[in-house]
Amino acid sequence: xxxxxxxxxxxxKGEIRIxxxxxSALKLMCTSILTDGDLVLENVPRLAxxxxxxxxxxxxxxxxxxxxxxxxxxxxxxxxxxxxxNSTLADYDIxxxxxxxxxxxxxxxxxxxxxxxxxxGGCAIGTRPVDLHLKGLQQxxxxxxxxxxxxxxxxxxxxxxxxxxxxxxSVGATENLIMAATLAKGTTRLVNAAREPEIVDLANxxxxxxxxxxxxxxxxxxxxxxxxxxxxxxxxxxxxxxxxTYAMAVAATxxxxxxxxxxxxTLGAAIASMxxxxxxxxHVPNGMRIRCGALVGTDVMTEPYPGFPTDLQAQMMxxxxxxxxASMLTETIFExxxxxxPELMRMGANINLHGRSAxxxxxxxxxxxxxMATDLRxxxxxxxxxxxxxxxxxxxxxxxxxxxxxRLDRKLAACGAQIERVAG
Ligand SMILES: CC(=O)N[C@H]1[C@@H](OP(=O)(O)OP(=O)(O)OC[C@H]2O[C@@H](n3ccc(=O)[nH]c3=O)[C@H](O)[C@@H]2O)O[C@H](CO)[C@@H](O)[C@@H]1O
Ligand SMILES: C=C(OP(=O)(O)O)C(=O)O
Numbered sequence: 242x243x244x245x246x247x248x249x250x251x252x253x254k255g256e257i258r259i260x261x262x263x264x265s266a267l268k269l270m271c272t273s274i275l276t277d278g279d280l281v282l283e284n285v286p287r288l289a290x291x292x293x294x295x296x297x298x299x300x301x302x303x304x305x306x307x308x309x310x311x312x313x314x315x316x317x318x319x320x321x322x323x324x325x326x327n328s329t330l331a332d333y334d335i336x337x338x339x340x341x342x343x344x345x346x347x348x349x350x351x352x353x354x355x356x357x358x359x360x361x362g363g364c365a366i367g368t369r370p371v372d373l374h375l376k377g378l379q380q381x382x383x384x385x386x387x388x389x390x391x392x393x394x395x396x397x398x399x400x401x402x403x404x405x406x407x408x409x410x411s412v413g414a415t416e417n418l419i420m421a422a423t424l425a426k427g428t429t430r431l432v433n434a435a436r437e438p439e440i441v442d443l444a445n446x447x448x449x450x451x452x453x454x455x456x457x458x459x460x461x462x463x464x465x466x467x468x469x470x471x472x473x474x475x476x477x478x479x480x481x482x483x484x485x486t487y488a489m490a491v492a493a494t495x496x497x498x499x500x501x502x503x504x505x506x507t508l509g510a511a512i513a514s515m516x517x518x519x520x521x522x523x524h525v526p527n528g529m530r531i532r533c534g535a536l537v538g539t540d541v542m543t544e545p546y547p548g549f550p551t552d553l554q555a556q557m558m559x560x561x562x563x564x565x566x567a568s569m570l571t572e573t574i575f576e577x578x579x580x581x582x583p584e585l586m587r588m589g590a591n592i593n594l595h596g597r598s599a600x601x602x603x604x605x606x607x608x609x610x611x612x613m614a615t616d617l618r619x620x621x622x623x624x625x626x627x628x629x630x631x632x633x634x635x636x637x638x639x640x641x642x643x644x645x646x647x648r649l650d651r652k653l654a655a656c657g658a659q660i661e662r663v664a665g
Contacts, residue, residue: 245636245650247627248659249609252465253496254663255656257487259503259528260647261316264552267341267438269446269477270294273303273321274348275423276450278472280405285317285477287494289643290339295319297335297342302327314648321630328352333359333390340642343371344413347421351547360387366616367575371415377405381425386559396490402427402466409659410435410545414444415462422464431462431580438507442478449473482552483530483646486621488512488557490653491531492520493563493629498656503528510549514557516539518564518654538566538603543574555622562590565630566605571598581619584612588626588634609634617645624649628658635663 261284271294273280285291285307295305306323336342336359349356360371375385376393381400387392402425404641405418420443422429434440436458448501450473453465484503491498492515498507505512505524512522518539521532538561543551551574561568562585572578579599582592588607593600611634614620620641629632636642639662642649650662 242637242665243639244663244665245624245639245642246661246663247609247624247634247636249628249630249634251628251657252494253653254657255318256313256499256501257656258486258501259479259487259653260284261444262286262439262480262482263288263290263645264482265442266291266477267294267339268344268439268443269475270319270321271341271344272420272443272446272450273323274326274345275323275352275420276323276470276472280321280323280450281474282319282321282471283316285319286480286645286647287317288647289640290341291336293335294341296374297331297345300332300335301329301345306575309616316630322643323352328355329356331356331358333658337362340413342375344396344417344420344601346374347378347417348397350378350394351400351421351424354397354399355626356392357516358392358394360390360392366578367370371413373407373411374417377407377414378421380405381421381429383387383460400425402464404428404430404432406432407434407471408504409433412440414435414497415440419443419447419454419457419462419464422449422466423454423470425466426555427466429464431464433463434460435545436460438478438481443557446473446475449475476649478507479504482550484508485511485553486549486556486625487652488515488520488522488529488531489560490625490628491535491552492533492537493532493560493625497657498527498528499528499530499533501528502640505529507545509665511553514539514549516553518560534561538568538601540569542571545574551575551578552618554578556581556625557626558592558599558601559585559622559629561601562592562603562626563606566603568601568603569598570601573597577609580615581622582625584619585626587612588630590626606631611635614638614641617641621646628660
């Protein structure tokens, strides 16, 4: 198994190009099931989760073509043809690898009236049930059973629009319901919907395919069902979590770099927290410039968008461990998202866990150590810590990183980091 070896202490300087958003592209790919036309996606990141989703769609008969890239750094174009779909089974062996696998359920039910979809995998950051997805689809008229680890769903007479009020915010349930409702009869109203920018990206793609959707980006979304959707061409939005990750890496190494293509307006809460901690964030014509003043401890609480993203909590902790003073990081979305804490402590961080809060007391410096990556964002937090630490850090189990970060080692090395991938 590959590892990442880092010799820390070099400030990151230069430019880092931000890729297309994983958590948008995966759902956009699932919309191909809703149309017989061709869906062309531009700016698709080169990630393991993208390949897994492509494999899942191909296993159901969807035509999947990656355009021959102009160079290994060029963004990918992906063409998906849902018209050739010949199976409504989403197999355990593929879906267990990632959370987004369950996002084929809504489109399959809406277009084909049935689905057999394995309960999904993804990062082991909590129990992550899918009850809100299932209850919402039932409210649109779907019959749903669980059988041997599979969701077995049917809507033989088609889905019917309804008002669905989510008891709490779920990104995935909102996305599944939006996709399902595009082809339902009548109007669907989603109340207490997720407001993440990826939801807006999904709605914009569906609108380009002929769907009637209003309110995406607010907590109430209305979808008026149509008889069919056409193909479309859509560009995947820039990855705000990749952006926040590199911003924190630059700050943690006290560097100075431009994140090319970043969309600062999708990162308001994270930018505010970084600014409060002493990170200087400038909006520049081609993205965001990150520099660092004196770092001071800052409290952060994760919340659904527009709050501070849970997907940046581990990276923020890696930044706060060498800030002056104390910070309290509180995780409200996932019950098991502090697995980076013991690993950061192995590098000399001073952290106390109290339930869903971590009290970080800043130390002058970290020291490199062998550490174990446990999930995607925890893994990259260890990379950030390694870049800032004195001496050598070896990050083990880096397959998690390949799910969400494209050419991480090369992007960081181009900014001066001493980092290499070591074949294991
Ligand atoms: C592929 C993808 O886009 N993943 C993102 C998505 O995950 P995902 O869509 O899985 O996250 P949700 O917003 O659905 O989960 C939020 C909370 O609701 C709970 N829940 C969710 C659904 C449900 O039916 N029942 C239930 O109890 C979850 O366990 C969690 O505690 O949004 C999360 C929150 O921003 C991000 O951290 C993930 O990176
Ligand atoms: C938790 C994440 O991904 P997933 O939902 O696919 O596990 C993530 O992107 O941080």
